[in-house]
Amino acid sequence: QSALTQPASVSGSPGQAITISCTGTSSDVGGYNYVSWYQQHPGKAPKLMIYDVIKRPSGISNRFSGSKSGKTASLTISGLQAEDEADYYCSSYTTSTTVVFGGGTKVTVL
Amino acid sequence: EVQLLESGGGLVQPGGSLRLSCAASGFTFSNYAIHWVRQAPGKGLEWVSAMSGSATSTYYADSVKGRFTISRDNSKNTLYLQMNSLRAEDTAVYYCAKAADFHVFDYWGQGILVTVSS
Numbered sequence: 001q002s003a004l005t006q007p008a009s010v011s012g013s014p015g016q017a018i019t020i021s022c023t024g025t026s027s028d029v030g031g032y033n034y035v036s037w038y039q040q041h042p043g044k045a046p047k048l049m050i051y052d053v054i055k056r057p058s059g060i061s062n063r064f065s066g067s068k069s070g071k072t073a074s075l076t077i078s079g080l081q082a083e084d085e086a087d088y089y090c091s092s093y094t095t096s097t098t099v100v101f102g103g104g105t106k107v108t109v110l
Numbered sequence: 111e112v113q114l115l116e117s118g119g120g121l122v123q124p125g126g127s128l129r130l131s132c133a134a135s136g137f138t139f140s141n142y143a144i145h146w147v148r149q150a151p152g153k154g155l156e157w158v159s160a161m162s163g164s165a166t167s168t169y170y171a172d173s174v175k176g177r178f179t180i181s182r183d184n185s186k187n188t189l190y191l192q193m194n195s196l197r198a199e200d201t202a203v204y205y206c207a208k209a210a211d212f213h214v215f216d217y218w219g220q221g222i223l224v225t226v227s228s
Binding site: 001034045048092097099102 | 170
């Protein structure tokens with residue numbers, strides 16, 4: 001199972017909006033609405049930010065939103081803040097009843 | 111409060127074995143699948159294995175199939191990962207994660223480091 005494809009890095013200024021893409025195949029991202037996004041700060045465990053493409057867990061800011069078109073899912077962070085600087089990973093359920101992660105995207109707040 | 115606490119990590123020689131444990135609290139353990147996810151130093155997340163809440167179904171990444179065995183003791187609220195024939199590329203921080211749905215990891219442990227080196 002190959003990893004989902006994410007850009008290595010994305011940056012933006014405070015207050016701006018940024019979007020991180022996550023591209024898979026018809027066996028994962030394209031086949032199910034089961035894409036999740038996780039935020040990971042250095043030395044910390046990942047934190048669930050978005051699940052089932054568009055859903056936000058309780059307590060997650062509405063500045064975080066998800067979408068999907070075909071085999072590509074996206075995470076948008078609006079009103080970028082310093083605390084958003086972290087690594088972000090997408091994941092998807094697969095036809096093999098496994099989970100596959102993206103390679104991760106480092107978000108830098110300029 | 112949901113808590114997951116991994117233990118059992120450490121340094122092991124190539125070809126050796128290690129058993130990780132994940133002690134859970136704060137939720138009805140037997141109702142949820144639990145996963146192992148690892149992260150090699152400076153690298154991204156890699157899904158490793160999962161077990162259903164009822165312990166009737168197991169799932170493995172190709173990279174560990176035949177070498178790792180996942181199990182759980184619902185009476186002890188604990189998940190295990192028996193790792194055999196360890197390789198240098200298995201060196202990573204191993205996280206256990208509770209699955210809200212099979213593919214959604216809503217709570218994570220703090221992680222435990224496994225180092226495979228001679």
